[in-house]
Amino acid sequence: MAESRRVTFRISRGDGARTELVDYTTEVTPGMVVLDAVHQIQAESAPDLACRWNCKAGKCGSCSAEINGRPRLMCMTRLGDLDLDMPVIVEPMRAFPRIRDLVTDVSWNYRVKKRIKPFTPRPPDAPDGSWRMVQADVDRVQEFRKCIECFLCQNVCHVLRDHHKHEEFAGPRHMVYVAALEMHPLDTQDRLGDLKDADGIGYCNITKCCTKVCPEHITITDNAIIPLKERVADEFYDPLTRLFRIFRPRRAADR
Amino acid sequence: MSEQATRTEHDVLVIGAGGAGLRAAIEASARGARVGLVCKSLLGKAHTVMAEGGMAAAMANVDDRDNWRVHFTDTMRGGQYLNNPRMAELHAKEAPDRVRELEAWGAVFDRTRDGRILQRNFGGHRYPRLAHVGDRTGLEMIRTLQDHGIHQGIDIFMECTVTTLLKQGDRVVGAFGYDRERGRFRVFGAGAVVLATGGIGRAYKITSNSWEYTGDGHSLAYHAGADLIDMEFVQFHPTGMVWPPSVRGILVTEGVRGEGGVLRNSQGRRFMFDDIPPLYANQTAKDEEEGWRYVTGDKNANRPPELLTRDHVARCIVREVREGRGSPHGGVFLDIAWIKQRIPNAAEHIRKKLPSMYHQFKELAGVDITQEPMEVGPTTHYVMGGVRVDGDTQMSTVPGLFAAGEVAAGLHGANRLGGNSLSDLVVFGKRAGEHAAAWAKSHGTIAIPDDQVQEAIRSTLAPIDEGGGENPYLVQQDLQELMQEKVGIVRNAAEMSAALDGLAALKARAAKAQATINREYNPSWHTALDLRNLLTVSEAVALSALDRRESRGAHFREDYPDKDVAHGGHNSVIRKAPDGSMQLHREPCPPMTDEQKALVKEMG
Ligand code: SF4
Ligand code: SF4
Ligand code: FES
Numbered sequence: 072m073a074e075s076r077r078v079t080f081r082i083s084r085g086d087g088a089r090t091e092l093v094d095y096t097t098e099v100t101p102g103m104v105v106l107d108a109v110h111q112i113q114a115e116s117a118p119d120l121a122c123r124w125n126c127k128a129g130k131c132g133s134c135s136a137e138i139n140g141r142p143r144l145m146c147m148t149r150l151g152d153l154d155l156d157m158p159v160i161v162e163p164m165r166a167f168p169r170i171r172d173l174v175t176d177v178s179w180n181y182r183v184k185k186r187i188k189p190f191t192p193r194p195p196d197a198p199d200g201s202w203r204m205v206q207a208d209v210d211r212v213q214e215f216r217k218c219i220e221c222f223l224c225q226n227v228c229h230v231l232r233d234h235h236k237h238e239e240f241a242g243p244r245h246m247v248y249v250a251a252l253e254m255h256p257l258d259t260q261d262r263l264g265d266l267k268d269a270d271g272i273g274y275c276n277i278t279k280c281c282t283k284v285c286p287e288h289i290t291i292t293d294n295a296i297i298p299l300k301e302r303v304a305d306e307f308y309d310p311l312t313r314l315f316r317i318f319r320p321r322r323a324a325d326r
Numbered sequence: 327m328s329e330q331a332t333r334t335e336h337d338v339l340v341i342g343a344g345g346a347g348l349r350a351a352i353e354a355s356a357r358g359a360r361v362g363l364v365c366k367s368l369l370g371k372a373h374t375v376m377a378e379g380g381m382a383a384a385m386a387n388v389d390d391r392d393n394w395r396v397h398f399t400d401t402m403r404g405g406q407y408l409n410n411p412r413m414a415e416l417h418a419k420e421a422p423d424r425v426r427e428l429e430a431w432g433a434v435f436d437r438t439r440d441g442r443i444l445q446r447n448f449g450g451h452r453y454p455r456l457a458h459v460g461d462r463t464g465l466e467m468i469r470t471l472q473d474h475g476i477h478q479g480i481d482i483f484m485e486c487t488v489t490t491l492l493k494q495g496d497r498v499v500g501a502f503g504y505d506r507e508r509g510r511f512r513v514f515g516a517g518a519v520v521l522a523t524g525g526i527g528r529a530y531k532i533t534s535n536s537w538e539y540t541g542d543g544h545s546l547a548y549h550a551g552a553d554l555i556d557m558e559f560v561q562f563h564p565t566g567m568v569w570p571p572s573v574r575g576i577l578v579t580e581g582v583r584g585e586g587g588v589l590r591n592s593q594g595r596r597f598m599f600d601d602i603p604p605l606y607a608n609q610t611a612k613d614e615e616e617g618w619r620y621v622t623g624d625k626n627a628n629r630p631p632e633l634l635t636r637d638h639v640a641r642c643i644v645r646e647v648r649e650g651r652g653s654p655h656g657g658v659f660l661d662i663a664w665i666k667q668r669i670p671n672a673a674e675h676i677r678k679k680l681p682s683m684y685h686q687f688k689e690l691a692g693v694d695i696t697q698e699p700m701e702v703g704p705t706t707h708y709v710m711g712g713v714r715v716d717g718d719t720q721m722s723t724v725p726g727l728f729a730a731g732e733v734a735a736g737l738h739g740a741n742r743l744g745g746n747s748l749s750d751l752v753v754f755g756k757r758a759g760e761h762a763a764a765w766a767k768s769h770g771t772i773a774i775p776d777d778q779v780q781e782a783i784r785s786t787l788a789p790i791d792e793g794g795g796e797n798p799y800l801v802q803q804d805l806q807e808l809m810q811e812k813v814g815i816v817r818n819a820a821e822m823s824a825a826l827d828g829l830a831a832l833k834a835r836a837a838k839a840q841a842t843i844n845r846e847y848n849p850s851w852h853t854a855l856d857l858r859n860l861l862t863v864s865e866a867v868a869l870s871a872l873d874r875r876e877s878r879g880a881h882f883r884e885d886y887p888d889k890d891v892a893h894g895g896h897n898s899v900i901r902k903a904p905d906g907s908m909q910l911h912r913e914p915c916p917p918m919t920d921e922q923k924a925l926v927k928e929m930g
Binding site for chain 1: 572689846
């Protein structure tokens with residue numbers, strides 16, 4: 072897209088009860104992202120068009136939406152990468168109840184996170200209260216800690232989106248969160264029982280849809296969920312481990 | 327129809343949930359206070375996530391010559407000695423403990439070879455001092471505080487905007503606000519209130535700041551009668567993106583330069599070597615070779631001029647552009663790709679050290695920074711000025727009102743060093759939480775009179791009920807252009823006087839800002855309300871900047887290009903007069919102790 076041109080945006084408006092797609096046409100210039108167009112439409116013709124955003128740089132995870140049916144961050148979706156001969160369709164995330172227009176109620180995610188057992192470090196390694204960790208061990212956890220809590224993975228996961236198992240399944244974002252805690256070199260907490268029961272890890276059938284949409288390119292399924300599934304299986308279904316646990320009830324330190 | 331407001335009561339109410347607010351809330355809670363935490367966005371989205379480079383703390387993990395004394399003098403020098411020396415000392419002394427505490431709460435910093443927290447070089451810091459996580463240190467900090475904070479029994483009010491502080495006599499006794507999602511009103515009774523609302527960057531057109539940065543805390547404090555100081559000192563970060571237009575202003579971390587990135591003009595010249603301020607002459611590399619040795623860890627080398635303080639680098643870039651040596655889109659070139667001449671696997675190294683920069687340029691500008699230079703130019707980044715606080719307790723000049731983080735002033739003086747912000751948040755966030763809890767305990771809470779609440783409701787609904795047809799978005803845009811053009815990086819008296827006139831006109835328009843009728847998540851209403859704060863802080867910036875007839879730190883006057891050594895050592899103090907007008911006076915800077923003076927003399 073080398074020149075500026077007029078483009079139509081078909082934006083989903085309304086609250087939980089009543090919604091409609093409304094067309095807005097606005098002038099777009101090279102380099103613009105979808106969020107810019109939404110802001111321009113607010114200023115020109117739809118002052119109360121609701122959307123969330125903060126950083127406009129893909130770092131805060133506020134501006135999640137579905138653009139032409141694909142879950143994306145509005146601030147990181149360049150118009151030049153879309154077909155602008157067709158109206159650009161902008162809708163809210165579908166796995167969460169709508170508050171208004173593009174804003175959804177994502178409070179469920181905050182409730183789920185709160186019930187996950189927090190970080191519990193081993194005693195410090197040095198008298199000044201610090202620890203020693205090598206970069207190689209830290210790398211793995213750092214991948215998970217890149218998460219910006221955009222909840223796009225939660226939005227696409229069919230267990231939540233189609234089957235509405237919000238009560239039974241914590242969703243990929245929280246699998247990443249638990250993985251970051253479980254693989255943290257200093258953590259001593261045991262979350263495997265919760266993973267199996269409260270967090271419902273068994274509901275995930277490894278479709279990898281979450282990994283595909285993650286704007287932080289976190290390898291959610293392969294690096295977080297599958298290793299967690301293996302740990303849960305080892306802990307609860309492997310007869311040898313179970314026998315072993317009789318003698319060593321605390322979780323092995325090497326986890 | 328009488329409007330209702332939901333009432334809650336806490337010992338300590340913290341407004342703002344970035345690094346400082348979260349840390350204050352955690353501390354107050356740990357000291358037994360009932361704590362309410364109000365955030366304008368969802369939890370964990372505050373502007374702290376944008377901080378990239380790191381957190382300055384003299385832990386001496388990488389260079390054992392570092393200690394709090396060096397950090398103190400670096401901070402004072404960077405602030406051109408307008409800083410509150412007590413705050414600079416406390417900050418330098420306490421930052422290492424605050425970093426280690428984050429690690430204890432789950433933060434995962436990059437490591438040294440022997441497994442300790444790695445520290446990197448940054449502008450104005452004599453030794454490698456910034457604890458960091460790649461280039462997403464702010465995210466690591468806020469997530470750590472968030473994940474720890476949610477288990478501390480704090481009541482969290484997400485997407486809630488505070489519009490007024492409530493007072494009884496001299497004292498602050500609570501706050502009034504509305505929740506953005508449903509537009510319902512809330513009255514927060516509190517023994518003490520901590521402001522942790524961040525900065526004012528949205529007063530400018532080109533800014534790295536998010537929409538939340540509308541100077542709310544500055545404005546709330548001012549209207550509650552608190553002093554604001556140093557408001558003329560607005561930091562323009564030298565490296566923001568300049569192209570494409572829609573991403574203009576997005577931050578490019580100083581970490582790029584810390585890892586060896588160099589600035590060049592259109593002639594390919596490293597122009598930063600051409601202008602090295604005398605204050606830093608003996609700490610700056612003589613040539614490119616020495617600069618490279620510095621960024622690769624040679625302890626005997628001096629830093630390259632790209633790592634001089636932000637104010638200076640920003641002005642050099644402006645000069646290059648003005649004199650016709652800029653890049654095609656009005657910036658200069660920042661090149662990290664060149665390090666492939668020096669090290670093997672350079673591309674991989676860059677992606678590892680600067681992952682979010684790599685993605686940002688790839689995805690927003692179509693530029694591969696491992697192969698090509700970036701185009702960068704200054705962007706509004708931070709305000710050094712803010713609420714005047716006591717260095718130890720963080721209490722403002724209004725009893726019961728505390729402030730921490732960017733909204734508070736004093737630590738950074740005339741210019742903040744990179745990396746001193748994240749450490750500021752946790753050092754003084756903790757102190758504010760501690761002292762607010764103690765203050766609330768000894769003073770208790772007071773019932774809030776209903777007439778104040780009714781007045782706050784009326785004022786908050788004015789854009790809906792009494793709007794005069796002005797488009798709030800356009801008023802905001804005009805304000806941003808005015809400040810950018812007339813109270814920007816290079817200032818003069820004529821333009822700033824014009825800006826003050828322009829602000830008066832905008833104030834009249836803002837009073838007529840019209841919002842649509844619905845209250846649920848209505849951005850036109852939110853924007854109309856934010857305008858009031860933006861206008862207050864813009865006036866404070868312009869007034870202070872016009873009064874300071876010298877150039878110092880981030881404040882540069884082309885009509886007074888030199889530092890006024892005879893009269894310069896003052897702080898500009900802004901206060902609301904009884905007639906409601908904004909008043910300014912000068913006060914001498916808080917004096918240094920003899921020990922501090924000796925340190926500055928020794929290391930200055
Ligand atoms: S891999 Fe699992 S968590 Fe991810 S989308 Fe598929 S079912 Fe959901
Ligand atoms: S894991 Fe990825 S997609 Fe899921 S919330 Fe985090 S950043 Fe978003
Ligand atoms: S606005 Fe922050 S991720 Fe889009």
